[in-house]
Amino acid sequence: MRLVEARIFQGISWIRHGVLAPSWRDGKPDPADNLSFKSGTESQVRQARALAGELLGVNPAHFTHVYQVHSATVFRVTRADRGKGAFPNISQVGNGDAMVTDTTNVPISILVADCIPIFLVDPHNHAIGLAHAGWRGTAGSIVAETVRRMHECFNTDPGDLLVWIGPGIGCCCFEVGPEVIAQFRESFPGWEPYWLDRSGNINLKEINRRIALAEGIRPENIEISGDCTLCGKGYFSYRRDGAGTGHNLSALTIVE
Numbered sequence: 001m002r003l004v005e006a007r008i009f010q011g012i013s014w015i016r017h018g019v020l021a022p023s024w025r026d027g028k029p030d031p032a033d034n035l036s037f038k039s040g041t042e043s044q045v046r047q048a049r050a051l052a053g054e055l056l057g058v059n060p061a062h063f064t065h066v067y068q069v070h071s072a073t074v075f076r077v078t079r080a081d082r083g084k085g086a087f088p089n090i091s092q093v094g095n096g097d098a099m100v101t102d103t104t105n106v107p108i109s110i111l112v113a114d115c116i117p118i119f120l121v122d123p124h125n126h127a128i129g130l131a132h133a134g135w136r137g138t139a140g141s142i143v144a145e146t147v148r149r150m151h152e153c154f155n156t157d158p159g160d161l162l163v164w165i166g167p168g169i170g171c172c173c174f175e176v177g178p179e180v181i182a183q184f185r186e187s188f189p190g191w192e193p194y195w196l197d198r199s200g201n202i203n204l205k206e207i208n209r210r211i212a213l214a215e216g217i218r219p220e221n222i223e224i225s226g227d228c229t230l231c232g233k234g235y236f237s238y239r240r241d242g243a244g245t246g247h248n249l250s251a252l253t254i255v256e
């Protein structure tokens with residue numbers, strides 16, 4: 001297992017962050033590194049989560065999850081939520097796809113296997129957010145909802161936010177059906193050049209960058225991961241490996 005980190009958060013000593021991604025063995029991700037209880041046995045996932053906690057520097061019993069439903073619903077979490085969803089016998093925070101917090105040692109966590117994890121850090125107010133953006137969450141502008149929630153809860157100025165659009169399916173590989181194109185046309189009128197490429201693939205990372213810019217985030221404060229989870233060899237990929245594939249874990253926490 002490896003921890004993939006953003007350059008943009010280097011030097012921010014009060015957070016830990018990253019995507020926990022599998023080792024690559026015999027041309028495929030090592031199933032022992034799967035981090036979702038949906039895709040592995042309980043003992044396998046407990047072991048992998050212990051390793052993930054070690055790499056990240058957090059207690060694996062503290063990973064805090066929402067039940068991901070491809071929505072644009074954002075939860076504010078506090079110490080009382082810590083560890084929800086960390087193990088199969090503990091239910092998640094709620095049905096939703098993003099969390100924000102200014103509480104220390106509550107590692108907000110999402111499971112991804114092609115969808116885009118989006119990390120937000122407010123260095124001024126010491127607050128954080130993490131969103132799960134697949135095509136539905138993107139079409140629902142989940143990153144905008146997350147920025148607005150951080151403003152409401154922590155008085156975050158979008159001009160201060162640092163954003164990492166993390167590893168996820170690239171435009172190279174994201175072929176979609178007509179219903180997805182139709183939804184994006186409805187959600188983003190006039191923005192077609194930003195999300196639709198010549199081959200008809202959708203660029204989820206770029207459209208999320210545009211949504212972030214429209215919320216007032218500065219272009220120099222956004223980093224986009226070049227890693228494609230499908231063709232990039234280094235991640236679990238639902239589209240490549242099908243149902244039952246493992247999941248990468250994205251996590252972000254305030255440590256002091």
Ligand SMILES: [Zn+2]
Nearest residue numbers: 172173228231
């Ligand atoms: Zn690709």
